[in-house]
Amino acid sequence: MYTMNVSTRSIETRVVGVTYENRQAVVALLAEGERLSLVRDPCNPWDSNAVKVVRWDGQQVGFLERGLAAIMASKMDKFGGTFIATVKSITGGYYPGSSLGVVIRFYMPE
Secondary structure, eight states: OOOOOEEEEEEEEOOOOOSSTTTHHHHHHTTOOOOOEEEETTTTTSTTOOOEEEESSSEEEEEEOOHHHHHHHHHHHHOOOOOOEEEEEEEEEOOOTTEEEEEEEEEEEE
């Protein structure tokens, strides 16, 4: 059996697109430390490198920022599968009508 050793680095980033398609309701359900999946979205009409951020139940939280997604897409294509992230913090929502945000942490292969 072949085992591949891969070095990684920790990435912390905010999730983008959290205010579209009723995603604020999904963000409101998140808890710090919750595990999320990073899933390639090559059929995305706006960005073929798009990487979705998804809850365990399939609800979409948002996307990785375009530049980071381009880097991650090639890594995900190379190493396969989905990557796991955790919710580092929930931001915003300080006053009625303000939007929530999400900061996640994950490990990216180098």
